[in-house]
Amino acid sequence: MRQSCTAGTEPRFVPYDKSLPEQIAEAVRSRTxxxxxxxxxxxxxxxxxxDEDLRLQLRARIGAPLGA
Incomplete structure (x- = not known):
């Protein structure tokens, strides 16, 4: 049976009211x-x-193991 996909019609990007450093700090803190x-x-x-410090934080988070 064929199924239609309606979930793809919703926008995936929601603009933030936060600055880029705030978004990065939030993303680094969150393990999800x-x-x-x-x-x-x-x-x-x-x-x-x-900022180089923000870049290093992101790099560390990207390379961090899932259980960390």
Whole structure:
């Protein structure tokens, strides 16, 4: 039986009212942040010519084991 997918019609990106450093801090604290979101934050940070400390925090979080 064929099923139609209606979940894909909803927007996936919700703009934040928070600054990029606030978004990064929140994402680093949360263990449920998807890797794809962490990588998008890294790309946004690189585009802004961002802070090296924030870059290091994101890199550490991206490479952290799931149980950490």
């Amino acid at each position: 942040t998807p890797l794809s979101q962490l990588l998008r934050l890294m790309t946004a940070l690189d585009a802004q010519g961002g």
